[in-house]
Amino acid sequence: MKTDACRHLALGTRHRSGSPHPPCSGLTRALSLTGCLIVAATLAAQTPAPARRIVSLVPALTEMAFAIGAGDAVVGVSSFDRYPPEAATRTKVGALLDPDLERILSLQPDLVLAYDSQEALRQQLARAGIDVFGYRHGGLADTVATIRRLGRVTGRAGGAEAVASRVEREVAGARARVAGRARPRVLMVIGREPGALRNIYASGGRGFLHDMLTAAGGDNVFGDVTREAVQATTELVLARRPEVIVELRTAPLTGRGTMERERAVWNALGAVPAVARGRVFLLEGDDLVVPGPRVGQGTVRLARLLHPEAFR
Numbered sequence: 001m002k003t004d005a006c007r008h009l010a011l012g013t014r015h016r017s018g019s020p021h022p023p024c025s026g027l028t029r030a031l032s033l034t035g036c037l038i039v040a041a042t043l044a045a046q047t048p049a050p051a052r053r054i055v056s057l058v059p060a061l062t063e064m065a066f067a068i069g070a071g072d073a074v075v076g077v078s079s080f081d082r083y084p085p086e087a088a089t090r091t092k093v094g095a096l097l098d099p100d101l102e103r104i105l106s107l108q109p110d111l112v113l114a115y116d117s118q119e120a121l122r123q124q125l126a127r128a129g130i131d132v133f134g135y136r137h138g139g140l141a142d143t144v145a146t147i148r149r150l151g152r153v154t155g156r157a158g159g160a161e162a163v164a165s166r167v168e169r170e171v172a173g174a175r176a177r178v179a180g181r182a183r184p185r186v187l188m189v190i191g192r193e194p195g196a197l198r199n200i201y202a203s204g205g206r207g208f209l210h211d212m213l214t215a216a217g218g219d220n221v222f223g224d225v226t227r228e229a230v231q232a233t234t235e236l237v238l239a240r241r242p243e244v245i246v247e248l249r250t251a252p253l254t255g256r257g258t259m260e261r262e263r264a265v266w267n268a269l270g271a272v273p274a275v276a277r278g279r280v281f282l283l284e285g286d287d288l289v290v291p292g293p294r295v296g297q298g299t300v301r302l303a304r305l306l307h308p309e310a311f312r
Contacts, residue, residue: 050155055093055104056113057121058135060143061150062087063292065113068151069159075107083286083294101125111154137228140211140299143291144168163293170296171215174303177310178217184306186218187242187274190229190289197234197265204230208291209248216302217310218244238272244306245274250286281305 055076056062062081065074071086076093091107094100099121104112105128112125116134125132133153135146144164151160188203188210203209205220207228213220221240222230232240245266259282266272266280274280287294288301304311 051111051153053107053109054111054113054154055107055109056081057093057095057099057118058113058115059083060290060292061113061133061135061146063290063294064147064150064160064163065154067159067163067293068147068154068156070150070154070156073154075109076104083290113150137207137291139206140171140208140215140291140295143208143295147293167293167296171212171299174296174299175215175217178303178307181217181307181310183217183219184243184279185221185241186213186244186246186306187221187232187237187240188213188218189245189247192247194262195265197237197268200232200234200237202230202232204228208295209289212288212295212299212302215299216306218302218306234269237269241272242274243277243279245272245280246302246305247280247282248288249282249284250289251284 051070051073053075054065054070054073056065056074057078059078059081062074062077063083065071066084066086071084074087074090076091077087078095079092079098080095081087081090081092091103093103093107096115096118099114099118101121101124104125109130111131111133113133113135114121114125116136122132122134131153133150138146144167147164147167148157148160151157151164189200190203190209191199191201193199202222203213203220204225204227205223206226209228210220210223214223221242222232247262263280263282266275269275283301283305285298285301288298
């Protein structure tokens with residue numbers, strides 16, 4: 001190790017390789033030792049101390065913090081945090097559009113996890129001497145990189161590496177399962193007006209949802225649109241002719257028969273191959289829409305849906 005080499009150099013002894021170092025004068029040894037102390041101090045300064053009090057305004061980052069072993073340090077979360085269940089016991093501090101600065105400061109955090117777009121909040125926190133971890137949406141690779149980056153910043157690098165590696169294995173496993181199989185054209189719906197085919201929003205060709213769909217063995221019908229979301233009219237859906245329609249629902253549908261009624265809404269587009277073949281699915285669960293530690297299992301869920309034969 002470098003520090004071993006420094007110690008041997010400073011003392012004028014043999015290095016582990018067996019080759020003797022040139023004789024060192026007292027001054028040379030002192031200077032060498034001083035240089036090694038500076039190197040050691042620099043390395044120590046680059047290793048952040050574990051965050052003791054964390055406030056998170058980003059549900060994906062909240063999940064990451066708990067998953068990597070920093071959950072005990074989380075004292076505040078956003079209004080929309082629902083997972084893990086322990087997050088519900090933390091103080092709510094607003095969200096993207098309505099962060100409660102006074103409440104955040106009252107929790108005395110040493111680290112706040114916020115969106116990059118919350119520029120005013122970030123500046124206010126910086127003036128208060130509070131470190132801010134910035135976040136922006138991205139693809140699956142960005143999600144994994146963010147897990148590792150959060151681990152370094154919070155002093156939980158080991159836990160973060162374990163989580164990131166697991167996600168990578170899950171995604172790679174799903175991709176391997178569906179390799180070589182025919183890839184259906186998929187419309188992934190992320191929002192629409194209940195009971196109607198209005199205000200339809202679908203995954204575009206950029207972002208973690210598109211990456212999950214691709215890894216799961218589907219071809220995004222809007223893969224050529226370089227945006228995270230596309231507003232799709234019924235005419236556009238007819239023109240794209242998806243072979244599978246997958247609707248993502250973050251919260252469970254309540255009421256007897258609600259699931260079937262919502263699926264039946266698509267019967268109005270009988271000319272669409274997915275509708276004609278009965279391949280319209282509604283998937284519940286926020287593991288499919290939160291770019292956090294569960295994106296791997298969400299990718300596996302999609303792969304099972306699109307290619308059930310690959311998992312028999």
